[in-house]
Amino acid sequence: MVITDLLGVAKMAAITLDGRGRISHWDDTAADLFGVGPPRALGRPPAALLRLPREHRGAFEPKAFGHVWCGACTLARVDTGEPAEVGWWVYPIDRAPGEPGEPGAHGEHGVSVLALAADLRRLRRHGIGITIGDLLLAPPDGPAGAGAAHRRPASARLLRIEPALTAPAADLPDSSAGPLAGRLADLLPALDPAAAEKITARVLGLGCPALSLGLTIRLPLVPHTGGGPAAPPAPPVPSRRPRPARRDVPAAWEPLAYLGEAGQQIGSSLDHLQAARTLAEVLVPRLADFAAVELLERVVADSAPPAAEVDETTLMRRVAVAHNDDAGRWDEAVPEGEALFLPSGTPFVQAMRTGRPVHIRRVTSAQAARLAAAFGDRDLSPLFTGRALLVVPLIARGRVLGTFKLLRKPDRPGFGDLDLAMVDELARRAALCVDNGRLYRREVQVAEKLQRSMLPDDPPDVAGARVRYRYRPAEQAAQVGGDWFDAIPLPGCRLGIVVGDVMGHGLTSAAIMGQMRTAVRTLAAEDMRPDRLLRQLDGLARRLGEDYLATCLYAVYDPVERRCTLANAGHVPPVLVAADGASRVLPVPPGVPIGVGGEPFRTMAVDVEDGSQLVLCTDGLLERRDRDIDEGLEELRARLAGASPDLDGTCDDLLDTLAAGTPADDIAIVAVGFDGIPKDEVVTWELEPEPNSVPWIRAQVAARLAGWDLHALIDTAQLLVSELVTNALVHGAGSLGVRLIKSRTLLCEVHDDGTDLPHLRYTEATEESGRGLQLVSHLAARWGTHRTGSGKIVWVEQRLPR
Incomplete structure (x- = not known):
């Protein structure tokens, strides 16, 4: 509050944020106001530390909120959970010469945001201090009781108090701008004079902290005797409460x-x-x-x-x-x-x-x-x-x-x-x-719960690959979106990876996202090629309605062949990091978004070596107000160059460095480490479609399991492979082959060129056939079938001995 030379005085916390939106300065007043000291506060985003309301978080995001913001909100203290009514004055600060982060300076990030805070409830109860120039008429807020009485007359009642801003320094008298600048400099952390001067000038240029007060005063009157000139009227006190009628209003x-x-x-x-x-x-x-x-x-x-x-x-x-x-x-x-x-x-x-x-x-x-x-x-x-x-x-x-x-x-x-x-x-x-x-x-x-309930909880534990995700919802409440991701175990120890983004925000987008994710999981179980899966998903979306539009990237990793096949529907391409640390953006055919229709999708295949990584994300990680998607994609590629095998660290680093502290859109990241299955744990046999192939393959399987020291599985494995090969000879067609893979389970696959998929059926007691798959279902931990480009595969899994 500024009334000519009259200035208010109050305890204020000073908080600075670096270029990443993390707290770089936290003073003792902030520790007293919020109930958390500097060791726990430094390096954390204020939205996470203080649980700021969603509608106010954007003001604390560097470069995302282009003007000064002042306002009030109620927060729970970190230590006790008790409510604290806080007034805020938050200033965007351009990085100043000589600050950390500039060439020739120490440190990585400078001051990007200055936030000043005051305890409004304390001010309302105990009042504010008053000063004229350097003369302190009343000290700032302190403990209640007798000490408070002398600061504010009993006839003065403070009804309402709200944060406000003064006019820019150019419109203020020197007697006001000078003390404001000097006292503001005292609040700032230790910076070189050039940096402190620029921050102070920035605050003065945007408007210094002020308070809008609703104040009533019971003023005793004395009769006017007519002697001497009347004193000039006191300047008005700003008030935000409803104003009385003006003289020109009836x-x-x-x-x-x-x-x-x-x-x-x-x-x-x-x-x-x-x-x-x-x-x-x-x-x-x-x-x-x-x-x-x-x-x-x-x-x-x-x-x-x-x-x-x-x-x-x-x-x-x-x-x-x-x-x-x-x-x-x-x-x-x-x-x-x-x-x-x-x-x-x-x-x-x-x-x-x-x-x-x-x-x-x-x-x-x-x-x-x-x-x-x-x-x-x-x-x-x-x-x-x-x-x-x-x-x-x-x-x-x-x-x-x-x-x-x-x-x-x-x-x-x-x-x-x-x-x-x-x-x-x-x-x-x-x-x-x-x-x-x-x-x-x-x-x-409801939208957030729906969205989170439709996203996977933990990455699957699969052979030959490691998967980690990260998901960060939009920080603005109205921006609940439709980003989704998934990792789907497929037959043959393969892994399906999908990342998608439903266009739009809100509850409808979250619901559409859930339907899309369910549809992808259902279609992936049919073991379709990536381009065919996207085509089926596109047809489903167009049948459901015109609003079902989404971008989607689907990839399948084969740890035996060490190959990754991908198809894209208008999504941002992934980044592949080689085992030696070299990173590149994969030139995946762009495609059109799901739900548009009319254009084919294409699959591309890329050989991947053991130790390489594939990182997929949604555009919320890449697109910001100060950069477009292409720039963000190039920055993503650069950040991933030389990435360590620690996928959790990679994901966290991407969120810390590329994501906005208060993202306007959801962010999803999927990182996959390609480890492959050792070649000596995979064996393949091609069989002649003749009955004598059955005892021969039984012997081969027994010998291989003995070599793997899996003697306990030999009898069951021989019985299972006999049933599958016999079934292929009787009901299948064309070439015949068997593949055995030792990974987290023992996987046996039998393939032939026939197109009819076997299925479990009920048999009468008098029937002489039809019980083979019942026996397989009883003996195997899991079994299933899926089509291939030239026929079908029937597979069974056995659990390995502990």
Whole structure:
């Protein structure tokens, strides 16, 4: 707050972020305000450390929020979880010469964001300090009690306090800009003079921290004797509460102006609890001297829809209190955040049950005692006695959300018809805002839960490959998206890898994403070539509707052949990192997105050596406001050059270096390490389609298992291979072959050129055939069939001995 030479003084925390959006400076005031010291804070993004509301996180992202932001939010302290009401002034800072991160400087990242924070609840209770130049008229906020009384007269009441900005330094008097610049420099971490000067100039150019105050002062009057010139009027104090009628506006219009501005303030946030707090603040002192808002606990926690019936068993929570009594007068008697049960006979429950306000023109001593009894053993009789009481229900869409009570002091007239009409209008607006905020939060939570439930939990444990994922949802609540990824074990120890991105955001995109992922898993089980799988997925999407559009990349890795086949549907290409560390973007044919149709998909194959890696991602990792996808892809390739075998470290490094701290889109990363299956653990036989091939292959299998020291599996393996080869001779066609693979299980595959897939069937007791697959199903850990380009494969798995 700046009034000519008059300056406010308050304790402020100074926090700086580096170019990656990580905390690089955290002072003692920040530790006291948020309940976490520098060792735990440094190097972490503020959104993760402080659980910032989603709608405010973008202000702390370097280069993502192009202007200064000031505002207030309620955060839970890190140490105790208690709510802290914090005012913020967040400035984007361009990197200054001589700062870390520039040529010739030490360190990697400079100051990209400066965030100043103050404890608004402490300021509201204890007041702010006042200075004129270097003369301190009142010290800054301190402990309550006698020390606070001398700083603010009892006749001065601070009703409302909000963060604001001064005009840029060019519009400020030198007497204001000078002290602001000097004291700001004291808050900054140790930087060289050029860096500190540039940051200070940046803050002065954007507007220094200020407070918008709603202040009432009881000013004693003395008669004017006519002697001497009248003193000039004091400069006005800025206020954000509803303004009284201007002289050029008819008095009859003042209630409409008040309702318009109050309604705008109540509806300015999507946070349902903030809407309730604002309701209490705009009611005092225009319509009441005391206001308290109490919501149903299930509305506060958004754990269930509002209750249809309210009684003494309904848990309530007081979410906001505002009054114009002395600071701290009712803090212990009616604290914010208190949970309570209200007896059925009270006006509070009566208002919610009937849906109509309860108005008591003057509360008698007996009534005050009964009302106070509803709040436990605290003596609240002085709060009610002799005052006018108005209890108003908050009802939206036919459901009770809570109630708020208004009290007027005995020396003030009771609530008139105009007052009742204005309170009723504000109650309807506030209830709708609270319910809209609750529904908005519920929709976001449902979309996030739906999205996460459809994504894989843990990477599969497969032979010849290692898989790791990372997923980071969009930090803006409205940006719940449709990114998906998966790793699918396929027959023959192969691995299917898919990454996709449904176009659009919101609940619909998350639902479409789930359908796409399920469809890919179903089609992959048919062991289709990647291009054919995408063609089938495209046809399915077009049958489901016009809105089913998505990009998708599907790859299949064969650890025996050491080959990866890929097909693309408009997705960003992957990066292949060779065993020697060289990285390149694979030139996968681009294709058109799923759901467009009309264009064929193509498969490309690339040989991959053991020790190489394939990294797939969605465009949320690559695309930012300061770079396009091609630049991001090249930066991704460069970051992966020389990547270590640690896939977890690779994924984390990509998120730390390439991803925005508050991404505007979902980010999915899949990293696959290609290890291959040793050649001496794979053996293949080509058989003549003759009956004497059966005993020969039995002997070959027994000899190979003995060489692998798997004697315990020989008898069962011989029986299984006999059944499969015999079945191929009888029902198959063309060439015949057997492949044995020792990996995490013992896999036996029998292939022939026939197209009819065998299936398990029921046989009667008198039938002489048809029991072979029943025997296979009983003896094998798993078995299955799939088609190939020239026929089919029937396979069985046996568990290896421990």
